[in-house]
Amino acid sequence: MLRIRKVADSTTAANRAAVEAAQKIMREQFSAMPEEDIAKLPDQLSNPLKHRFVSRLFVAENGRDQTLGVALLLYFSDIGFSYLEVISTAKGRMGGGIGATLYERVREEARALGTQLYFECLPDDPELSPNPEIRAANAARLKFYERYGARPIVNTAYETPVTPGTTDPPYLVLDPLGSNDLPSAATVQKVARAILERKYGLPADYVQMVVSSIKDDPVRLREPRYVKSRRAVKGEVPVPGESRIALVLNEDHTLHHVQDRGYVEAPVRIRSIMAELAPSSLFERLPTKRFSDRHIRAVHDGRLVDYIRKACLIAGAKKSIYPYVFPVRNPARPPKDETVLAGYYCIDTFTPLNESAYLGARSAVDCALTAAEKVLEGARLAYALVRPPGHHAETRTFGGFCYFNNAAIAAHMLSRYGKIAILDIDYHHGNGQQEIFYDRSDVLTVSVHGHPSFAYPYFTGFRDETGIGPGAGYNLNIPLPEHITPEQHRNAVAEALRRVRRFAPAYLVVSLGLDTARGDPTGTWSNRAHDFELLGRMIGEQGYPTVVVQEGGYRVRTLGVNARNFFVGLAAGNEAARHTGLTAQHGLTTKRVRPALEWRSAVMAEDVGRVRSLVASTGFFSAAEVDIAGELVAERLTKGIRSGYHFVLAERASGLVAYACYGPIDGTQDSFDLYWIAVAPEEQGRGLGSHVYARAEAAMRKAGAKRIYVDTSSSDRYAPTRGFYKRIGFTKQVRLPDFYAPGDGKVIYAKALSPEGPRVAD
Numbered sequence: 001m002l003r004i005r006k007v008a009d010s011t012t013a014a015n016r017a018a019v020e021a022a023q024k025i026m027r028e029q030f031s032a033m034p035e036e037d038i039a040k041l042p043d044q045l046s047n048p049l050k051h052r053f054v055s056r057l058f059v060a061e062n063g064r065d066q067t068l069g070v071a072l073l074l075y076f077s078d079i080g081f082s083y084l085e086v087i088s089t090a091k092g093r094m095g096g097g098i099g100a101t102l103y104e105r106v107r108e109e110a111r112a113l114g115t116q117l118y119f120e121c122l123p124d125d126p127e128l129s130p131n132p133e134i135r136a137a138n139a140a141r142l143k144f145y146e147r148y149g150a151r152p153i154v155n156t157a158y159e160t161p162v163t164p165g166t167t168d169p170p171y172l173v174l175d176p177l178g179s180n181d182l183p184s185a186a187t188v189q190k191v192a193r194a195i196l197e198r199k200y201g202l203p204a205d206y207v208q209m210v211v212s213s214i215k216d217d218p219v220r221l222r223e224p225r226y227v228k229s230r231r232a233v234k235g236e237v238p239v240p241g242e243s244r245i246a247l248v249l250n251e252d253h254t255l256h257h258v259q260d261r262g263y264v265e266a267p268v269r270i271r272s273i274m275a276e277l278a279p280s281s282l283f284e285r286l287p288t289k290r291f292s293d294r295h296i297r298a299v300h301d302g303r304l305v306d307y308i309r310k311a312c313l314i315a316g317a318k319k320s321i322y323p324y325v326f327p328v329r330n331p332a333r334p335p336k337d338e339t340v341l342a343g344y345y346c347i348d349t350f351t352p353l354n355e356s357a358y359l360g361a362r363s364a365v366d367c368a369l370t371a372a373e374k375v376l377e378g379a380r381l382a383y384a385l386v387r388p389p390g391h392h393a394e395t396r397t398f399g400g401f402c403y404f405n406n407a408a409i410a411a412h413m414l415s416r417y418g419k420i421a422i423l424d425i426d427y428h429h430g431n432g433q434q435e436i437f438y439d440r441s442d443v444l445t446v447s448v449h450g451h452p453s454f455a456y457p458y459f460t461g462f463r464d465e466t467g468i469g470p471g472a473g474y475n476l477n478i479p480l481p482e483h484i485t486p487e488q489h490r491n492a493v494a495e496a497l498r499r500v501r502r503f504a505p506a507y508l509v510v511s512l513g514l515d516t517a518r519g520d521p522t523g524t525w526s527n528r529a530h531d532f533e534l535l536g537r538m539i540g541e542q543g544y545p546t547v548v549v550q551e552g553g554y555r556v557r558t559l560g561v562n563a564r565n566f567f568v569g570l571a572a573g574n575e576a577a578r579h580t581g582l583t584a585q586h587g588l589t590t591k592r593v594r595p596a597l598e599w600r601s602a603v604m605a606e607d608v609g610r611v612r613s614l615v616a617s618t619g620f621f622s623a624a625e626v627d628i629a630g631e632l633v634a635e636r637l638t639k640g641i642r643s644g645y646h647f648v649l650a651e652r653a654s655g656l657v658a659y660a661c662y663g664p665i666d667g668t669q670d671s672f673d674l675y676w677i678a679v680a681p682e683e684q685g686r687g688l689g690s691h692v693y694a695r696a697e698a699a700m701r702k703a704g705a706k707r708i709y710v711d712t713s714s715s716d717r718y719a720p721t722r723g724f725y726k727r728i729g730f731t732k733q734v735r736l737p738d739f740y741a742p743g744d745g746k747v748i749y750a751k752a753l754s755p756e757g758p759r760v761a762d
C-alpha cells in the first residue's frame with residue numbers, strides 16, 4: 001500500500017519520524033544540499049512567518065509507516081506561487097511509481113492553492129553540463145517532467161552560474177498544470193526574485209541581473225525535447241476536489257435493522273440523508289477500506305470487543321440479546337451466561353446484540369477510518385455517513401444505539417499525526433469520547449448537549465467534568481437547558497469552537513448529531529435547515545482538516561435536508577477559510593480578514609512551544625533567551641501561581657500573536673517586574689503591544705502592584721524597545737554600562753502606579 005501523507009508539523013512521534021526520514025533522504029540523495037537547509041525543516045513547517053513561505057511536506061509511506069519518498073513544496077503566499085524544493089525517493093526505492101505519485105500529489109496541491117508550480121532542474125545542454133553522465137541523469141529528469149508539460153523557461157539569464165566557471169547551473173522550470181496561460185514577465189520576475197533572495201539569499205546584483213533578463217511577456221517555455229506527441233503529455237490537473245467532501249457510506253448498515261416497535265435507529269435514516277446528498281455535486285463518494293481490528297482495540301477494551309462479536313454470533317440473525325440485569329452490586333464479577341453478561345457491558349436496555357449489529361458496527365468503524373485516512377492524505381473535509389452511531393460507546397461499555405466509538409477510533413488513529421479536537425454537537429452528551437480520552441491532553445473533547453438532568457445518558461455531561469491527570473482541562477462539556485433557541489445553541493457551539501481554537505488541533509473530528517432538529521423524537525430543541533447551515537459554516541470557517549462522523553438524528557422527514565444544509569455550510573466556511581489564508585495549519589493571516597483577538601491569562605501545555613515560537617519570530621532574542629521564555633511558562637504549569645509568573649496572552653485563529661509575562665519581585669513590597677512582552681512581527685505597528693501591556697498593568701494593579709520595573713539593552717538595536725517603554729509611561733531610572741557586553745549596557749525603567757487609575761506618577 002502506498003499512501004501520500006501531508007505532514008503538518010513535527011509534534012507527534014510519527015510525524016517526527018517522517019520528518020527525520022525525509023531529512024535522511026535529503027542527505028543521501030542531495031549531497032550538495034547544505035546541512036543547515038536540511039536541519040531547519042521542522043522549524044520551516046512550524047514557523048512559516050519566519051521563513052516567509054509556507055512549507056508543505058509530503059511523504060510516501062507504505063502500510064508500516066516506512067518513508068519511501070519525500071516532496072517539499074514551498075508556497076509563497078504574498079506572490080502566489082508554489083515552488084517544489086525537493087522531490088526524491090528513498091535510497092534503493094527507485095521505481096514503483098513513487099516519484100510520479102508524489103509529483104502528481106504536489107501538482108494537485110499547487111493547483112488547490114490556486115498557483116502554478118515552479119522548480120529548478122539541472123541542465124541537459126552540453127554547454128552547461130559538460131559531463132555526459134551527469135547530463136544523461138539531468139535529461140532523464142527533464143524528460144520525466146516534460147511528460148507533465150513542465151519545461152524550462154527560456155530566454156533568461158536564470159541559468160547563470162553564481163560562481164563563474166562552475167557547471168550545471170539549474171534551469172527555472174514551470175509546470176503550468178495544464179493551463180495554456182503562461183505567466184507575465186512581471187510575475188516571473190517576482191518569482192525569480194523570491195527564490196533567489198528568500199531561499200538562496202543571493203547578492204543583490206546577481207538577483208538584479210537575473211530578474212532584469214526576464215523580458216518575454218508572457219514568458220516562453222522551451223519546445224518539447226523528449227515527448228513529441230501532445231497526447232502523451234498528462235498536463236491537466238483536475239479542478240481540485242478540495243471544496244468537495246469525501247463521502248464514505250456504510251453500505252452494510254441495512255443489515256442492522258432492529259424491527260422492534262419504536263426502535264428509531266433504523267436504516268431509513270441513512271436513506272433519508274442519501275436521498276438529499278446523492279444529487280448534490282458537493283460530495284465525492286469513496287469506497288470503504290477494510291482496517292484491522294487493532295484500531296478498535298486501541299480504544300476499546302479487548303474483552304468488550306470480543307464479547308460484542310461473540311454475543312452477536314450467539315444471538316444470530318433472527319433474535320437479539322437485550323441486557324436485563326445490571327451489575328450495580330458487584331461489577332467486579334462478570335456473570336458466565338452470555339445473555340446475562342450483556343448487562344455487564346451495556347449501559348441501557350435499547351442497544352440489542354445480534355449478528356447484523358456486529359457487522360454493521362464493524363463496517364461503520366471502517367468507514368470512519370477511511371474518512372480519517374483521506375484527511376490524512378490532504379483532503380479538507382470527509383464525511384463518514386454511518387449507522388449504528390458510536391459516541392455513547394466507552395472503553396468498556398456500549399449503549400445508546402452505539403457499539404464501537406467510530407469517532408474516537410478515527411481520532412485515536414489521527415492522533416499519531418497531530419493534536420486532535422473532537423467536537424460533539426449531537427443532542428446527547430458524547431460520553432464515549434469523554435471517557436476514552438479523559439486522561440489525555442493530545443485529544444481535546446468538547447460536547448454541546450442537553451443537560452443530563454433531563455437528557456440521555458443522564459449520568460455524564462456536566463460542566464465540572466473537565467478531565468483528569470494529564471487530561472485535566474482537556475474535556476469541555478457545555479450542557480444546555482431543555483428549551484433553547486437555535487441562536488442560543490449556536491452561541492454554545494461558538495464557545496466550544498473558541499476552546500478548540502485555543503487548543504489549535506491539526507485535525508478536527510465532528511460527531512454530527514442531527515437530533516438537535518425541531519421535532520426530533522429524542523430531542524427538545526428547534527434547529528431548522530438554515531440553522532444547520534449556519535452551524536456547518538461556523539465549523540468550516542475554522543479551517544481545520546475535518547472528519548465528520550454521523551451520530552444521531554431521528555426525524556426522518558427532515559434528516560436529509562438538515563444534513564445537506566449542514567454540509568453546504570461546512571464546505572462554504574472551509575472554502576472561505578482557505579481563501580483568506582486562515583487555515584489553521586500554517587497560521588498565516590492576510591490583511592483582508594483579521595479575526596477577533598481572544599485574551600486569556602491561563603497557560604496551557606502547548607503555550608511552552610507557542611511562546612517560544614512567538615519570541616523567536618520577533619528575531620530580537622537569542623536562543624538562550626527563547627529558552628528562558630519557554631521555561632517561565634513551563635514553571636508556571638508545574639508550580640502554579642507559586643511560580644510567581646503571570647501571563648497575558650492574545651491570540652487569533654492563527655495562533656498566539658502577543659503575550660506578556662510579569663510577576664511580583666521577591667523581597668520587595670508591591671514591586672513587580674515585567675519580564676517579557678512580545679508581539680508577532682505581522683502584528684506589530686498596530687498598537688497591540690500597548691494593548692497587551694495595558695492588560696498586564698491592570699492585572700498587576702489588581703494584585704497590589706505599586707511600581708513596575710522593566711529593563712532592556714542600551715544598544716541601538718533596542719532603540720524601538722526603549723521608545724515603546726517610554727510611550728507606555730515608563731521612565732529611565734538607571735543605566736548600567738557594559739552590563740551585557742562592552743559597549744552594551746542595561747537600562748532599567750520604572751513606572752509608579754497611582755492608586756486611583758492608570759495615570760503615570762512622577
Ligand SMILES: [Zn+2]
Nearest residue numbers: 426427428552
Ligand atoms: Zn443523539
